Structures are given as C-alpha cells and as structure tokens.
Amino acid sequence: MNKILVVDDDANIRRLVGTILNDAGFDVCEAAEGRDALIKLDDNKIDLCVVDIMMPNMDGLDFCRNARKYYKDMPILMLTAKSEIGSKIESYGSGADDYLTKPFEAEELLLRIRALLKRYKIVSQQTIAIGALNVDSNSYTVSVGGERLSIPLREFELLFKLGSFPGKTLSRNQLIEEIWGIDFDGNERTLDVHVGRLRDRFPSERFGFQILTIRSLGYRLEVIS
Template identity: 60%
Template sequence: MNIILVVDDDEYIRELACTLLRNEGYHTVEAPDGREALQRLGEEKIDLCVLDVMMPKMDGFEFCKTARKYYKNLPILMLTAKGEISQKIKGFDLGCDDYLTKPFEGAELVVRVRALLRRYHIDRAEEIRIGRVILNKTSYKVSVDGDPFDIPMKEFELLYKLGNSTGKTLTRSDLIEEIWGYDFDGNERTLDVHINRLRERFPAEACGFKITTVRGLGYRLEVLA
C-alpha cells in the first residue's frame, strides 16, 4: 500500500486530502509544516508528498529544496494558490513534479497522485541506489551523493548488474555472458580487472557498498549498514 504524506497548515485541507486518498486505498500521514514533514520522511517510507506552499516554520519551497537533497526519488505534488504562476515556476525549479491549484477537485487530486506514482514506478525500474551511489539505466548516468560521476560503459553495466542483485552471488560465467556476451573470446581476467577498477572507483567506506569475491563462484555486492 502506497503511503502519501499530506503537508498543509490548514487542518481542513489535510483532512479533505487524506479522506480522498484513503478512499482510493492509500495510507496517509499528515504534517502541518515542512519541518515536521521532514521528520516524517525520516521515520517511515513515504511514496509521495502532497505539499502546500505557504506554511509556518518551514514553507513548501524550503521543504522541497531540502527534501530533494536526500530523497531524490520522492514524487512531490505541490498545492499552489490560484493564478500564482510564480509559485509554480519556483516549485518546478526546486524539484516538485506537478502542481494542483487550490481550491481543487477531489477527482483531480486522485488522478494526479495516481499518475505521479505510476511515473515514478517506471522511473525507479530503471534506476537503482546502492549505498550512496545512484545508477540510471536509461541515461547511463552515475551519481555519488548527488554529484555526477563518469565511468566506462562496461563498468557501468557490471556495477548495475551487481547492484540490481544486492546480496546475491553472481557467477563469473553469468557476469561475463551478461556483460560481454556469450561469444566473448577473452578470458576471465577481463572480469577481474573490471571488478578491481570498480573497487578503486568506489571505496566501500565512501560509497556505502563493497564487492565481495566468493571463491570458486563469482562476486557479490553488499550494501553496508
């Protein structure tokens, strides 16, 4: 069940949004301002955030800016005042994914939430996080703590394969066939060289994962606690 965080200082709006979303089968949690919303994000897995702009303590813009540093895959639907184009532009610049103008129709809120969850589900299928590293299979981009990090294509494919099977031992033959093809005419040393390069590029202490050699079998990627 998807968990939706509704952030608004207006208790009536929170109750309305939560009721509409619960009626559609979603679980909801609430926060009256951005500061408490950030605390909620740290306490449980939130799948989407419905976020008001104008709030005390921490407004929606500041929340969005802060949340994007640590929760890059959190869909954010921003609630804006009618006719406030500047709010919408600023919201998109700070990383919100969609907006809904107050007062809103309940059906539109549900439709936009459903569409965002569907879009992010598709995106996540092509993007994985291993420790502090994010790999996007669609764009072949790598980032460490949000900063771009370039690696050769074969190393990307090898790391993505290992990272997509965290905790599982992948045999040498499977890795070679998957990355270089079944008709690869090189030798297993090629795989070892690429593994060592990945270990050098991504030190376990700095990146939050390590690639373990399983003697006689292959390799296993493990995310560190």
C-alpha cells in the same frame, strides 16, 4: 498500499485530502509544516508527498529543497492556492514534480497522484523503454531491435533521466544538478547542446519519442503514440 504524506498548515485541507486519499485506498499521514514533514519522512516509508507552499516555520519550497537532498526520486505534488506562473516555476525549480491549485476536484487530485506514482515505479526500475529504445542503467547501454547503440555517458544520463519521467517537465536546474553535479560551473548552454545531440541522434519519426523545450522551465520527453 502506497503511503502519502499530506503537508499543510490548514487542518481542514489536511482532513479533506486525507479523506479523499483514504477512500481511494491510500494510507495517509499528516504534517502541519515543512520541518515536521521532514521528520515524518525519516520515520515513515513515504511514497509521495502532497505539499502546500505557504506554511509557517518551513514553507513548501524549502521543504522540497531539503527533501530532494535525500529523497531524489520521491514524487512531490504541490497543492496550493498560488496560481501565478512564477510560483509554478519556483516550485518546479525547488524539486516539485507536479502542481495543482486550490480549489481542486478530487478526481483530478487522484489522477495526478496515480500518474506520479506510476512514473516513480518506472524510475525505480533499472531498464526502461522510451519509444523504440531500451535503456539499461545497469550496463549503460541503449538498444533498438536488439542492436546496441553507442552513446556518450552524459547523453545517456540525460536520456535516462528524461525518459524516466515521460510527460513531465524537468527544470533546467534540476537536470544540471543531477547530471553534472551541484558544483558544476560550466556554461548553462551545455545542457542545451546535449539535448540537441539527443534530438539529432534519435529522430522522433524513427524512435517514437521527442524532447520538447518548455519555455522558462526546462525540457520534457514525450512518447509518440
């Protein structure tokens, strides 16, 4: 049973979300603000967090930034009344995986949570399929139809990261920090160049996936049916 941490300073929202998740078969624990939530992460095996932005002491954005230092792949869904595009950009930049505004439908909340957990399961695997490609992070190899393809290390890491979250937008800052490191002081265009090389190396009509540029946010890999 997956355990979900609900972080919101509104007790009514915590109760509502908790009831929805319990009825759907999830185990739930609660926190009223970010600092308490970080303690709960240390004390429990949490599979996913549902987090409000506006909270006292430590808000949802700061919680995301702190949680990402130690729980890099744990899914985080922002559930907030803030619907402005700026809030969404800031949330994704702080490490959130998805964003849902209040008021919300129970069915949509559950759909998004299940989708995030599915992606998390893919990430925990060492070998993933991306369209026609098989990508193995143990041996750092990429193959198609049994034929091994040569690919530089940074391109491999970028491909594996994007391919681990199909359909999810990853922010530019997140990709740069996780692949080149938080202390990277090179040109921001480095990321764009590597994405361009992956597009040239793996044309969508042959390999069954494409890397999309999401304006003002980052990049998203989509598998073509």
